[in-house]
Amino acid sequence: MSTPELPVTFRPTRTRIVLLSTGGALLAVLTALSLMLESFTTADRVTFIGTGLLGLAVLALLSRxxxxxxxxxxxxxxxxxxxxxxxxxxxxxxxxxxxxxxxxxxxxxxxxxxxxxxxxxxxxxxxxxxxxxxxxxxxxxxxxxxx
The missing domain is CATH 2.30.29 (PH-domain like)
Known part of the structure; x- marks a missing residue:
């Protein structure tokens, strides 16, 4: 095998795509649900969106x-x-x-x-x-x- 040219970055690209896409979708779904459900209070909406952000943050950490x-x-x-x-x-x-x-x-x-x-x-x-x-x-x- 030939020596790769430096600098080179090794990263699990497919895994990153899956994790970040899932995190984005989770945030989008929870945000949409929080805004569509009329029975939700402001605190409920903030909690749903915060949960989506937390999920995205965890998945972003896993993709690091x-x-x-x-x-x-x-x-x-x-x-x-x-x-x-x-x-x-x-x-x-x-x-x-x-x-x-x-x-x-x-x-x-x-x-x-x-x-x-x-x-x-x-x-x-x-x-x-x-x-x-x-x-x-x-x-x-x-x-x-x-x-």
């Missing part, structure tokens, strides 16, 4: 993960955290059968989930992205790969 590879290293953005790694810190890139997403074995002996490459809806894309990140880690760092 990504992995950005640059010449300097990798930035892993998961649900609520972002971690910057130098290439030398990545020992191995793992996506084993049954794993929900890629795991990065790090030089300090820990493992970091990289939720930006996940098998959910687009398994073949996740496998291709994991291979590309593995090639990058082998090219730019001291890592070695594992299936």
């Amino acid at each position: 993960p990504k992995v950005v590879a640059t010449e300097d290293g990798v930035t892993v953005t998961n649900l609520t955290t972002t971690r910057r790694l130098a290439w030398a810190q990545i020992v191995r890139v793992n996506l084993r059968a049954g794993d929900p997403w890629v795991y990065l074995d790090l030089s300090d002996g820990t493992s970091l989930p990289a939720m930006g490459i996940q098998t959910g809806i687009a398994k073949q894309q996740a496998i291709a992205d994991a291979r590309a990140l593995r090639v990058l880690a082998e090219t730019h760092g001291t890592g070695r790969s594992a299936a």
Whole structure:
């Protein structure tokens, strides 16, 4: 496999589309219902719209993960955290059968989930992205790969 051109962003695009579309539809339906039901008070309407906004916010949070590879290293953005790694810190890139997403074995002996490459809806894309990140880690760092 050839080395991908940097910078490159790995992100579960189909999953993002589904999550954000669902969130938008949820907000639209709850807003429309709150405005159409004449028996609703202002507080009821605010509650319905607030619930739609909360649902959209949660689904937007779930669509946040990504992995950005640059010449300097990798930035892993998961649900609520972002971690910057130098290439030398990545020992191995793992996506084993049954794993929900890629795991990065790090030089300090820990493992970091990289939720930006996940098998959910687009398994073949996740496998291709994991291979590309593995090639990058082998090219730019001291890592070695594992299936």
